Structures are given as C-alpha cells and as structure tokens.
Amino acid sequence: MAKSAHDPLSRRERQIMDVVYQRGRVTAAEVQEALPDPPSYSAVRALLRVLEEKGHLKHEQHGPRYVFLPTVPRDKARRSALRQLVQTFFEGSTAQAVAALLDAPDAKLTDEDLDRLSRLINQARKEEH
Numbered sequence: 001m002a003k004s005a006h007d008p009l010s011r012r013e014r015q016i017m018d019v020v021y022q023r024g025r026v027t028a029a030e031v032q033e034a035l036p037d038p039p040s041y042s043a044v045r046a047l048l049r050v051l052e053e054k055g056h057l058k059h060e061q062h063g064p065r066y067v068f069l070p071t072v073p074r075d076k077a078r079r080s081a082l083r084q085l086v087q088t089f090f091e092g093s094t095a096q097a098v099a100a101l102l103d104a105p106d107a108k109l110t111d112e113d114l115d116r117l118s119r120l121i122n123q124a125r126k127e128e129h
C-alpha cells in the first residue's frame with residue numbers, strides 16, 4: 001500500500017523537512033550535514049525516498065545528483081498539520097487549542113505578540129458578524 005502525505009512523520013523525517021524548508025532545495029549530502037547526530041548517507045537517502053513516497057518531497061536530477069524540494073509550500077503544510085492537530089487533540093476546537101497554547105508554562109509572549117493576537121481576535125470577531 002502506498003504511503004500518503006497524511007502519514008505521520010517520524011522525528012527524523014520532521015528534522016529533514018525542516019532542513020528542506022529552510023534551504024528550499026537540498027541534496028542528500030546537505031541534509032546529512034545539517035542534521036544533529038546524522039545517520040549514514042545511505043540512511044539519509046532512504047529517508048528522502050520515504051518522504052518522496054509520502055508526497056512531501058519531489059526531486060530533480062542535476063547531473064549525477066538528486067536535488068530534493070518540498071511538494072507543498074511550508075505555510076500550506078503548516079496549516080494542514082495544525083488542522084490535523086486541532087482535530088485530533090482538541091475535538092476540532094480552535095479556542096481549546098489556543099487556550100492550551102496560552103496556558104502553557106513556557107508560553108513567553110511579548111507585548112508585540114499579544115498585540116498581534118489581539119488584532120487577529122478582533123478580525124475574527126468582525127468576520128463572524
């Protein structure tokens with residue numbers, strides 16, 4: 001059975017996707033170089049193939065090398081992951097998810113962060129009415 005983009009990512013796969021999103025385009029060697037406590041080159045190649053099978057990456061061939069790039073822009077992937085998280089852990093309630101984030105002991109918000117959140121809340125109120 002083929003894997004899909006909805007399959008959860010392992011910790012290492014998430015680390016690789018972070019590298020891909022930071023750089024935009026990467027080779028297996030560049031990914032290996034950027035990972036903490038990196039696995040072997042062949043393990044990185046295998047993980048890149050898995051991410052490609054799951055639909056997160058595509059590759060282009062440049063000479064003898066494969067260059068990997070994301071199939072989905074980071075913002076869209078972020079929204080999709082967030083939507084899935086809210087569905088799974090907060091019964092689809094955005095309010096519950098936001099409250100949990102704000103209640104977290106390590107939620108260090110600056111005045112600018114609070115102002116932005118306030119503006120977003122006001123905008124959501126206007127869109128509802």
